[in-house]
Amino acid sequence: MTIEPTRLRASALGAGFAALVVAVVAGLGVGPVGIAPRAVLYALVDAVPGLSADSGLSSIHEAIVQEVRLPRVVLGLLVGATLSVSGAAYQGAFRNPLVDPYLLGVAAGAGLGATIAITQNLGDGAGLVDLVPLSAFAGALFAVVLSYGAGYIGGRSTASLVLAGVAVASFLTACQTYVLQANSDAFREVYSWILGRVATSGWSEPMLLLPYFVVAVAVMLRYRRALDILAVGDEEAQALGIDPRRVRIHVVVAASLGAAAAVSVSGLIGFVGIIVPHVVRLVFGTSYRVLIPLSILFGGAFMVLADLAARTLVEPAELPIGVVTAFLGAPFFVVVLRTSRREVW
Amino acid sequence: MPSITTGALSVALGGVPILHGVDLDIAEGEWINIIGPNGSGKTTLLRSLLGTIGHEGRIEIGGVVIDKPQDRARVLAYVPQSPVIPPGMYVVDYVMLGRTPHRGVFGRDTDTDVAVAIDVLNRLDLAGFVEREVRSLSGGERQRVVLARALAQQADILLLDEPTTALDLGHQQDVLDLVDGLRRERGLTVIATLHDLTLAARYGDRIALLADGRIVVSGAPAEVLTAEVIAEHFGATVRIIDEPDGPVIVPATPDRSPR
Numbered sequence: 001m002t003i004e005p006t007r008l009r010a011s012a013l014g015a016g017f018a019a020l021v022v023a024v025v026a027g028l029g030v031g032p033v034g035i036a037p038r039a040v041l042y043a044l045v046d047a048v049p050g051l052s053a054d055s056g057l058s059s060i061h062e063a064i065v066q067e068v069r070l071p072r073v074v075l076g077l078l079v080g081a082t083l084s085v086s087g088a089a090y091q092g093a094f095r096n097p098l099v100d101p102y103l104l105g106v107a108a109g110a111g112l113g114a115t116i117a118i119t120q121n122l123g124d125g126a127g128l129v130d131l132v133p134l135s136a137f138a139g140a141l142f143a144v145v146l147s148y149g150a151g152y153i154g155g156r157s158t159a160s161l162v163l164a165g166v167a168v169a170s171f172l173t174a175c176q177t178y179v180l181q182a183n184s185d186a187f188r189e190v191y192s193w194i195l196g197r198v199a200t201s202g203w204s205e206p207m208l209l210l211p212y213f214v215v216a217v218a219v220m221l222r223y224r225r226a227l228d229i230l231a232v233g234d235e236e237a238q239a240l241g242i243d244p245r246r247v248r249i250h251v252v253v254a255a256s257l258g259a260a261a262a263v264s265v266s267g268l269i270g271f272v273g274i275i276v277p278h279v280v281r282l283v284f285g286t287s288y289r290v291l292i293p294l295s296i297l298f299g300g301a302f303m304v305l306a307d308l309a310a311r312t313l314v315e316p317a318e319l320p321i322g323v324v325t326a327f328l329g330a331p332f333f334v335v336v337l338r339t340s341r342r343e344v345w
Numbered sequence: 346m347p348s349i350t351t352g353a354l355s356v357a358l359g360g361v362p363i364l365h366g367v368d369l370d371i372a373e374g375e376w377i378n379i380i381g382p383n384g385s386g387k388t389t390l391l392r393s394l395l396g397t398i399g400h401e402g403r404i405e406i407g408g409v410v411i412d413k414p415q416d417r418a419r420v421l422a423y424v425p426q427s428p429v430i431p432p433g434m435y436v437v438d439y440v441m442l443g444r445t446p447h448r449g450v451f452g453r454d455t456d457t458d459v460a461v462a463i464d465v466l467n468r469l470d471l472a473g474f475v476e477r478e479v480r481s482l483s484g485g486e487r488q489r490v491v492l493a494r495a496l497a498q499q500a501d502i503l504l505l506d507e508p509t510t511a512l513d514l515g516h517q518q519d520v521l522d523l524v525d526g527l528r529r530e531r532g533l534t535v536i537a538t539l540h541d542l543t544l545a546a547r548y549g550d551r552i553a554l555l556a557d558g559r560i561v562v563s564g565a566p567a568e569v570l571t572a573e574v575i576a577e578h579f580g581a582t583v584r585i586i587d588e589p590d591g592p593v594i595v596p597a598t599p600d601r602s603p604r
Contacts, residue, residue, distance in 0.1 A: 001463055001472050003437045005454055226450045229442060231431035238397045239425075240498075241418030241446035286433030343480065345432050 006287040008294070016297030020077070023301035027073040027308050028065050032315065035061060044070075067202075073304055075206045075265065076198040078213045080272055080303020082262040084295040086255035087273025088280075089220050092227035092288050093251045094158055097345040101259035101273040104165040104252070105143030108172035110263040113139025115176045115190050119183035132193070133208060133264040140260030143168055144253075158234075158248070195320030196267030198307050205265045216258025220292050223251050227288035269303075271326045275333050276302055282340035302329070348373040348502055348534040349394065353402040356386075356393050356558075363389045364558040366402065373501075376528060376535040378545040380569075381555035382579050387538040388426065390555065391504050394536070395423050406502070418446035422495035426506040428487075430479045436490055437475040440466060443497025465496045469523065485516035492520070496527065503528075505537035509544065517541070521548045546570055546591035554578060566591050 029040045035057065042055035043065040055062055086101035094103070102108075117135035147168045151161030180190055200206065226247045229237050234244040259273070276299040277291060284290050303325075310324045354367040363386045371377050379387050393400040396417050404410065411417045422443070430439075443465075444458040466472050469489045474482065479490055488508065495503060505524065509517040525548060528535050539545040545552055546566035553563040556578045562569050570592050575583050586593040 001467060003459060003463055003466070003475050005441050005459070006435060006438050222451060228431075228434075228438070229445055229450070231429075231434065232442065233429035235392075235397050236423070236425060236429060238414060239395050239418060239421075239423040240442060241415035242450050243414060247450065281433070286431065287438065343432050343478070 006285065006289060008290050012284050012290060012294060013297075016294050016301075019301040020297050020304075023304040023308075024073055024077070027076065027304040028069045030308055030312060031064075031069065033061060033064055035065060040065060071200045071203050071206055072198055072307065074203075075200050075209065076304040076307040077300035078206055078209045079198055079262045079266045079269065080276070080306075081296045081300035082209070082213050082216055082258040083269065083272045084276035084299025084302070085217060085220050085292060086259045086262075088277035088288070088291050088295040089223070089227065089251050089255040090273070091277060092230060092291075093248045093255075094162060095231065095233070096162070097278070098274070099162075100270075101255060102169070102263075102268075102270075103162065104147040104256060105168040105172055106140040106256055106259045107263060107268045107270075108169040108176065109139035109141070109143025109146075110136040110260060111139070111194055111268060112172045112176040112179070113137070113142075113264075114193050114267075115179050115186075118189050118193065119179060119186045133205070137260050137264035139172070140263060141256075143172055144256045144260070192320065193267050194322075196269035196322035197310075197318070198266050198303070198321060199318075209261050209265050212258050212261030216254045217296055219250060219254035223247060224288040224292040227251065227292070231288075267320075267322065269322045269325055271322075271329050272299060272303060272306075275325075275329045278344065279333060279336050281344040282336050282342055285342070286344050348375065348407065349536070350405045350408075351394070351402065352405075354390075354393060354404060355401045356389050356398060358389065358398065362558065364393065364400075367555075367558070367560055369553065369560065369563075371534060371536060373534055374528070374532050375551065376525070376537070376549035377551045377553060378549045379536065379538045379553050379555055380540075380542060380545050381538075385555045385578075386558040387555055388506055389558075391423070391506050391536070391538060395421060395504060415446050415449065418498060418500070420500050421502045421504060422498040422500035423504045424491050424495050424506065424508055426510060428491045430487070432478075432480060434479055435475070436471060436477050436479055436482075437462070437466075439479050439490055440471075440493045440497050443494040446498055446500075461499060462497050465493045468527070469493045469496070484511045485513075485519065488512060488516070488520055489523070492523070501532070502534045502536065505535065507538055507540060509539065509541065517544065524548075542570055542575070542594040543592075546594070570594060 025037045025040050029035045029037055039055045039057050042053040043057060043062050045051050045053040046055055047066045047070060083101055090099045090101055090103055091097055113135040114132050117132045147165040150164035150168060154160035154164055180187065229240060229242055230244055230247055237244045277295050280291055280294045280298055284294055306324045306328065307321055309328060310319045310321045313319055349371040351367055351369045354364055356364040367390060379390060381387050392398045394404060396414060406420055440462050441454065448458060466475060469492060471489060471493055474486065479487060482490065508520055512520060521544065524535060527533055551564065552566050552569040553560050554569055562574060570585060572583055572585050575581055582597045584595045584597045586595060
């Protein structure tokens with residue numbers, strides 16, 4: 001007799017990378033100036049320092065790929081991957097399918113931080129560094145610390161932490177609404193921030209997010225097996241010799257850092273952190289050894305495609321990406337739910 | 346040599362005292378059944394041995410106090426009363442969870458881990474189930490899978506919390522016979538809580554009666570299970586029928602004959 005414990009199969013990993021490549025090539029090639037996939041790939045290779053390839057494109061077209069679209073595609077990829085993997089990790093840590101990366105108030109805190117920065121004119125309009133993302137990031141972390149503090153007072157249980165997160169999110173949203181009402185001239189700008197976008201001005205946003213993406217992904221990959229153990233509940237996990245609280249806090253802190261950094265550069269893009277992990281579960285199974293790496297790949301691919309739709313569907317205008325993720329994501333999710341025979345939760 | 350010794354073991358949950366100075370000596374290879382009415386502290390006793398709840402007093406396993414959860418999980422395996430079965434988890438992965446104490450949180454499956462899992466799956470007749478989801482199994486099959494996970498821990502002591510509650514009569518016997526066979530083969534020490542007093546008398550060497558957080562009597566089944574003891578602590582009126590393999594406890598029907 002032989003047994004095969006669940007592991008990430010090469011076919012699943014291949015499917016994830018294939019989705020990512022297709023999304024990236026489409027994201028770089030489609031737009032007001034259409035560029036063939038083959039030329040996109042050559043231009044991509046050419047963009048790597050130390051490598052050169054002749055894409056056959058004019059220098060303007062090559063610049064469109066490498067300097068206009070590439071940073072935006074990379075940002076979408078990082079934001080999507082971070083939100084998806086954080087969502088998957090939160091769901092595992094709290095053993096709850098409805099949990100998203102905004103559970104502990106990350107979104108509300110970031111919203112408040114961004115609103116304060118915008119209404120105080122700390123945006124790049126002032127000619128200084130753009131303080132909106134930094135302020136949003138500080139707000140998001142503040143919210144998580146507040147949730148943990150309130151949850152700790154409330155009895156340290158997982159349920160009290162979740163409830164504390166709900167309370168903190170409502171409170172910070174109320175603060176944000178108040179600040180906004182008091183500065184109604186900033187309404188449009190704040191609203192557009194909240195709906196989310198992955199528009200970039202060069203590489204500063206992707207570079208801002210990159211370190212947090214690396215930390216979040218590294219921690220989550222390392223804890224993927226621990227999340228499988230946590231699935232049997234705290235008492236049994238303890239009986240198996242692990243400390244569930246310690247695993248949970250490491251995972252949640254890493255996921256919160258990642259989510260906070262993602263929303264601070266892209267706004268409040270909803271739905272991704274719930275939908276991508278669930279689609280992966282429905283197709284590839286529920287083990288976190290599979291779910292964590294695939295959420296990174298498919299999350300990145302999904303966001304790049306969503307951004308592609310956001311900037312092409314109503315050309316030359318752009319749709320807010322948060323609208324697109326839900327508008328396309330929700331029906332897609334229902335289709336997957338309908339066709340999958342797996343019981344995933 | 347004693348396998349588990351507790352001295353003045355007391356537990357309070359949320360400020361409410363549950364166990365009051367429990368002293369137990371359980372010998373290596375012994376099977377002891379803990380009985381007692383609902384709320385007497387049976388599960389709390391198992392959890393304190395397991396280290397999942399705090400306690401006062403002393404718990405020695407194999408003569409030493411074990412502090413580290415991972416070390417404890419190598420000598421103590423637990424079959425909970427209502428195990429949490431994660432959705433979509435396959436039998437093979439569920440049983441492999443039992444290797445966690447040997448592998449740690451971050452370790453990979455070694456050849457030994459796989460060999461132990463295969464051995465346990467074969468022993469429990471689960472070879473045909475490895476690729477099934479645990480949730481798709483019947484109650485009896487599921488109980489064997491949970492037992493398999495505990496055995497994969499290769500611990501010397503098995504804690505069973507009401508292992509038969511969800512099972513029909515045939516499966517109750519199957520599970521307890523299986524545990525008994527494993528105990529003899531592998532020299533396991535078994536500590537079980539049981540509601541069914543006849544089963545408690547039939548399986549195991551000794552019965553300890555827990556009432557209001559204290560061990561009130563402990564000894565051979567026939568010594569512990571008397572109509573008086575059961576009336577006093579369970580508030581039940583029973584008749585005891587002495588059978589060769591142990592006493593049988595039968596609820597006594599109230600007298601319905603016409604006066």
